[in-house]
Amino acid sequence: MRGKTLLTALAAGAALGVFGLAGPAPAAETIKLGSYLSVTGPASFLGAPEKKVLEHYVEQFNKAGGVAGRKIELIIYDDGGAPDKATSFAKRLIENDKVDLIVGGSTTATTMAAVPLVEAAGVPFLNLAGAVIAVEPAKKWVFKTPHTDRMAAEKVFADMKKRGITRIAMISENAGFGKSGHDQSLLVMANYGIQLVADETYAPRDPDVTAQLTKIKNTAGVQAVFNWSFGQSPAIVAKNYRQLGITLPLYMSHGVSSKEFITLAGAAAEGIRLPAAGIVVADQLPATDIQKNVAMDFKKTYEGKYKEEVSSFGGHAYDALMIALAAIQRANSIDKGKVRDEIEKTKGYVGTGGTVNMSPTDHMGLDLTSFHMVDVKNGNFVLNN
Amino acid sequence: MFRNERMIGLAVLAVIIAILPQFLPNNYYYDVAIQAGFNAIVCVGLNLLIGYAGQISLGHAGFFGLGAYASAILCTRYGWPPILALLAGALVVGVLAFVLARPILKLKGHYLAMATLGIGIIISIVLNTEAQITGGPDGISAGPFSIGGYTIKTEQTWYWVVGGTLLVAIWLANNLVDSPVGRALRAVNGSEVGAEVVGVDTARYKVLVFVVSAVFASVAGSLFAHYLPQITPAKADFFKSIEFVTMVVFGGMASTFGSLVGAVFLSALPQVLTVFEDYEAMILGAIMMGTMIFMPRGLVPTLGSLLVRRRG
Numbered sequence: 001m002r003g004k005t006l007l008t009a010l011a012a013g014a015a016l017g018v019f020g021l022a023g024p025a026p027a028a029e030t031i032k033l034g035s036y037l038s039v040t041g042p043a044s045f046l047g048a049p050e051k052k053v054l055e056h057y058v059e060q061f062n063k064a065g066g067v068a069g070r071k072i073e074l075i076i077y078d079d080g081g082a083p084d085k086a087t088s089f090a091k092r093l094i095e096n097d098k099v100d101l102i103v104g105g106s107t108t109a110t111t112m113a114a115v116p117l118v119e120a121a122g123v124p125f126l127n128l129a130g131a132v133i134a135v136e137p138a139k140k141w142v143f144k145t146p147h148t149d150r151m152a153a154e155k156v157f158a159d160m161k162k163r164g165i166t167r168i169a170m171i172s173e174n175a176g177f178g179k180s181g182h183d184q185s186l187l188v189m190a191n192y193g194i195q196l197v198a199d200e201t202y203a204p205r206d207p208d209v210t211a212q213l214t215k216i217k218n219t220a221g222v223q224a225v226f227n228w229s230f231g232q233s234p235a236i237v238a239k240n241y242r243q244l245g246i247t248l249p250l251y252m253s254h255g256v257s258s259k260e261f262i263t264l265a266g267a268a269a270e271g272i273r274l275p276a277a278g279i280v281v282a283d284q285l286p287a288t289d290i291q292k293n294v295a296m297d298f299k300k301t302y303e304g305k306y307k308e309e310v311s312s313f314g315g316h317a318y319d320a321l322m323i324a325l326a327a328i329q330r331a332n333s334i335d336k337g338k339v340r341d342e343i344e345k346t347k348g349y350v351g352t353g354g355t356v357n358m359s360p361t362d363h364m365g366l367d368l369t370s371f372h373m374v375d376v377k378n379g380n381f382v383l384n385n
Numbered sequence: 386m387f388r389n390e391r392m393i394g395l396a397v398l399a400v401i402i403a404i405l406p407q408f409l410p411n412n413y414y415y416d417v418a419i420q421a422g423f424n425a426i427v428c429v430g431l432n433l434l435i436g437y438a439g440q441i442s443l444g445h446a447g448f449f450g451l452g453a454y455a456s457a458i459l460c461t462r463y464g465w466p467p468i469l470a471l472l473a474g475a476l477v478v479g480v481l482a483f484v485l486a487r488p489i490l491k492l493k494g495h496y497l498a499m500a501t502l503g504i505g506i507i508i509s510i511v512l513n514t515e516a517q518i519t520g521g522p523d524g525i526s527a528g529p530f531s532i533g534g535y536t537i538k539t540e541q542t543w544y545w546v547v548g549g550t551l552l553v554a555i556w557l558a559n560n561l562v563d564s565p566v567g568r569a570l571r572a573v574n575g576s577e578v579g580a581e582v583v584g585v586d587t588a589r590y591k592v593l594v595f596v597v598s599a600v601f602a603s604v605a606g607s608l609f610a611h612y613l614p615q616i617t618p619a620k621a622d623f624f625k626s627i628e629f630v631t632m633v634v635f636g637g638m639a640s641t642f643g644s645l646v647g648a649v650f651l652s653a654l655p656q657v658l659t660v661f662e663d664y665e666a667m668i669l670g671a672i673m674m675g676t677m678i679f680m681p682r683g684l685v686p687t688l689g690s691l692l693v694r695r696r697g
Contacts, residue, residue, distance in 0.1 A: 077659055088416055096413040116614055175522035
């Protein structure tokens with residue numbers, strides 16, 4: 001019996017030692033590009049294309065001899081959409097893999113989970129989060145490529161104003177991207193002379209929002225409805241909206257600007273209007289559009305390689321990678337401080353999201369012209385500027 | 386006799402915890418060790434319930450989450466000192482577990498599992514929806530843990546705090562197992578009717594151990610909330626409960642060190658398996674299935690008796 005307990009304790013010790021054995025890899029002259037993305041889980045429609053984009057383009061760069069004479073070593077972890085896992089993996093990238101920069105953070109929640117770490121460690125961090133809090137106030141080491149929720153709200157309200165809509169209802173997810181979008185909308189709607197007459201929320205995994213929509217339907221004077229969410233829930237909103245026979249114009253955010261949304265919502269998606277990056281309607285852009293070539297090129301590459309329709313989310317990863325590598329090229333160094341400074345100096349970069357002009361106070365650098373209003377028609381996004 | 390061996394086991398564990406930092410090259414490894422430690426504290430408590438008393442709980446993440454949120458809410462919204470918030474959380478969870486235990490533990494088998502499952506889910510729903518108080522699905526920050534003007538900042542310090550708490554938890558659990566209460570519990574596990582016949586107040590002991598294991602989870606949750614920058618309701622949901630039960634069963638039921646190994650192993654394994662990238666989940670599943678098929682009693686009891694037999 002005595003021996004058994006001792007052995008038990010030893011077995012415990014052996015198990016404890018497991019993760020002590022794998023030591024850190026030796027430093028090399030390569031560019032160590034770290035990434036953590038929500039490849040699986042509820043946000044996989046963001047993380048999965050982002051991962052494919054990073055893998056493909058890093059491979060292409062390496063085949064062509066690398067950047068500034070250096071090969072790129074790409075390390076990607078899957079956080080499954082969980083902020084605490086994102087914290088762990090960000091720690092792992094910074095402390096253990098000793099990466100030179102990080103391109104990652106598929107959602108606002110997973111991005112914000114890593115922000116304190118990258119700020120403390122001083123690692124350039126290009127994130128793919130939608131919400132404006134990722135770059136406002138500007139944090140020294142944090143940059144982002146997707147349009148902010150505030151810009152989406154402004155674009156939508158401008159469109160409403162054009163159509164003479166002044167009284168609207170909002171139905172928003174009460175977490176992360178949806179909540180932030182909702183709050184940003186409240187901040188800017190007055191600038192467009194728009195008044196909120198009904199304000200409903202729901203939880204990200206709610207299977208039905210009929211109750212909230214019924215309330216909106218019964219509110220007098222509503223001229224349009226604006227939904228803030230991403231993932232599964234906008235499809236549920238769209239379906240319930242049609243089931244209740246509401247005929248008011250339905251607006252959504254750029255969080256649904258992927259083909260998967262139309263597939264999920266089916267016929268219920270018809271007629272929904274939303275702001276989207278040029279990439280979503282690349283082939284419909286006029287030839288004079290500055291984004292046309294970049295967007296078409298990216299679309300062809302992605303669709304040729306992976307045999308699936310391109311989304312704006314993969315585009316965010318593409319833009320982040322290009323901005324990062326261009327900064328390394330200009331800095332001709334992988335010194336974290338120098339690379340950070342060069343990222344901040346990014347000017348006139350034309351990507352899938354639009355033209356990027358960063359500054360010390362603007363760590364995203366996109367303006368409203370890079371957004372396009374699109375309608376869902378016959379199962380496709382149709383440009384409607 | 387049992388007592389001495391368990392004390393030796395505890396001493397060996399203390400030595401392991403003391404020398405482990407020599408093998409932790411950076412904060413990331415500390416992070417894994419700390420997370421494993423938190424899980425281990427919960428599992429040591431849960432094992433008292435599952436392994437010794439033979440009662441299943443699929444809602445322990447709920448208690449873990451309640452402890453975490455009690456700390457986060459009391460510290461950030463009401464400015465309580467962290468240690469008081471931790472104790473208050475433990476008290477609330479203890480009382481809640483006590484009130485719930487009587488009706489719940491009358492149930493058996495699947496019905497008991499369902500009832501605890503229900504509690505866990507209710508707690509998780511409340512944390513998700515009462516957004517004005519809990520911060521909703523985005524979670525809430527508990528701030529750093531400070532006591533008497535000293536603030537825990539680095540991973541290294543957290544490691545010692547968690548390691549120390551784990552040792553205390555195991556010491557308490559061992560004491561409970563070796564006491565008359567422990568004997569009574571094992572009797573309940575063996576045969577509840579039999580235990581009643583020889584005069585064991587089975588209901589009382591089941592309630593006691595349920596409360597103790599809930600308080601373990603609550604304390605671990607409170608510390609965990611301070612360790613993470615942000616605590617979210619995902620830490621209190623059904624899947625987290627399943628994770629805890631899996632750790633206990635995987636490591637070996639009715640073995641305190643088994644729970645410890647199960648917790649450490651299953652906390653560290655996903656990190657080790659990231660090298661397999663896309664096959665990660667598959668390999669994790671295969672390891673779990675293999676262990677359950679070939680070592681139905683769990684990792685530690687099976688390996689332990691195997692080694693003893695070989696040596697003997």
